[in-house]
Amino acid sequence: MDMKLEVVVIPVADVDRSKDFYEGLGWRLDADFPGADGFRVVQLTPPGSACSVIFGDGVTSAAPGSAQGLYLVVSDIEAARDELARHGVEVSEVFHDAGGVFHHAGTKDRVSGPDPERGSYASFASFTDPDGNGWMVQEVTERLPGR
Structure with missing residues (x-):
């Protein structure tokens, strides 16, 4: 069975600042969905990639900046x-x-x-x-x- 890595969650402190940064790199904005109680999911994809990144408010409990490698x-x-x-x-x-x-x-x-x-x-x-x-x-x- 094929298993494809499609999304990596990255922890950020300021969703809009991060969205601007990655869009500034030319990454495609796939989604920016608000939810109840301040929940928000933003998904962007690097050019030519089959894998996207997701960040937002209430998406991960990891410390902002802790994703490495x-x-x-x-x-x-x-x-x-x-x-x-x-x-x-x-x-x-x-x-x-x-x-x-x-x-x-x-x-x-x-x-x-x-x-x-x-x-x-x-x-x-x-x-x-x-x-x-x-x-x-x-x-x-x-x-x-x-x-």
């Missing part, structure tokens, strides 16, 4: 980084990990610039939303077998 996969890390910067996002420089397999948590073992061999899955950039939810942008140019 959210991934956006792109075919050109430098172009993606430039686009995020053009949208006003404070985005890290492109980096790769000293170990070459995956990146360490935080900024440990980050090496400036894309992977020297431009290996697929090996170059990154990072940014946070206004609450501190952490996003990684990863360059994937060739999928591993079976993917």
Whole structure:
């Protein structure tokens, strides 16, 4: 049976500020539904993605900014980084990990610039939303077998 990840809930403090931030990135607004007693659900989808994010009032009990390791996969890390910067996002420089397999948590073992061999899955950039939810942008140019 196929199981597809379609929605990730992210905790935010200010729904309208977050909605403006993600719409400012060019993400599609799928829903903004108010409910009783201040309940509100906002759903946005990154361009080309089958998975959306949801946030709102009364949607999660997680602390705002506590979502980390959210991934956006792109075919050109430098172009993606430039686009995020053009949208006003404070985005890290492109980096790769000293170990070459995956990146360490935080900024440990980050090496400036894309992977020297431009290996697929090996170059990154990072940014946070206004609450501190952490996003990684990863360059994937060739999928591993079976993917």
